[in-house]
Amino acid sequence: EVQLQQSGAELGKPGTSVKLSCKVSGYNIRNTYMHWVNQRPGKGLEWIGRIDPANGNTIYAEKFKSKATLTADTSSNTAYMQLSQLKSDDTAIYFCAMSREGPLDYWGQGVMVTVSS
Amino acid sequence: DIAITQSPSSVAVSVGETVTLSCKSSQSLLYSENNKDYLGWYQQKPGQTPKPLIYWATNRHTGVPDRFTGSGSGTDFTLIISSVQAEDLADYYCEQYFVYPLTFGSGTKLEIK
Numbered sequence: 001e002v003q004l005q006q007s008g009a010e011l012g013k014p015g016t017s018v019k020l021s022c023k024v025s026g027y028n029i030r031n032t033y034m035h036w037v038n039q040r041p042g043k044g045l046e047w048i049g050r051i052d053p054a055n056g057n058t059i060y061a062e063k064f065k066s067k068a069t070l071t072a073d074t075s076s077n078t079a080y081m082q083l084s085q086l087k088s089d090d091t092a093i094y095f096c097a098m099s100r101e102g103p104l105d106y107w108g109q110g111v112m113v114t115v116s117s
Numbered sequence: 118d119i120a121i122t123q124s125p126s127s128v129a130v131s132v133g134e135t136v137t138l139s140c141k142s143s144q145s146l147l148y149s150e151n152n153k154d155y156l157g158w159y160q161q162k163p164g165q166t167p168k169p170l171i172y173w174a175t176n177r178h179t180g181v182p183d184r185f186t187g188s189g190s191g192t193d194f195t196l197i198i199s200s201v202q203a204e205d206l207a208d209y210y211c212e213q214y215f216v217y218p219l220t221f222g223s224g225t226k227l228e229i230k
Binding site for chain 2: 035037044045046047049050059060061062095099102103104105106107108109110
């Protein structure tokens with residue numbers, strides 16, 4: 001069974017960074033793309049970017065190019081996203097998701113990131 | 118970027134009724150080389166993770182009840198929920214994975230009368 005287990009909730013101060021993790025079990029992430037999606041309180045889903053863990057290649061949505069950094073560790077089958085220069089409007093739930101042939105077919109449980117001084 | 122428009126933004130139906138959700142893309146999602154539409158549907162119940170329902174516009178993910186039916190091609194797509202159940206209360210999103218950046222519609226909230 002494929003499972004994506006995300007790290008716990010984060011509380012970050014404005015201007016700081018947080019690093020989220022997404023550990024995959026039941027499937028080798030080398031054979032996937034790992035995506036990150038956010039959802040601001042009461043809002044819809046927004047795609048942030050994806051990484052190809054096999055070679056580290058990344059693609060970002062334009063608005064997240066200076067906000068998010070995606071990495072992956074194939075030895076631990078884990079994907080990471082670092083969010084930098086946190087602002088209040090980065091407060092959101094962040095989901096990792098996996099795709100193999102196109103659709104996002106497995107999702108993590110989501111992690112709440114709260115930005116507050 | 119491909120813009121995805123969903124309608125209605127919310128709809129209320131009674132248990133047992135059928136509801137049709139619409140999803141329109143600003144450009145075709147049909148790839149002629151494989152004749153596949155790069156469109157998926159997701160269900161997000163309150164406080165939960167999005168659950169994949171439909172991929173390639175018409176295929177149900179494993180375990181999805183057959184009362185959920187995806188149809189359409191090109192730029193116009195629909196999700197039909199037949200014999201709506203109380204447990205179908207959720208937000209429904211469509212998403213294009215034809216090109217990057219991936220884009221989602223703004224969602225349709227399904228309420229039960």
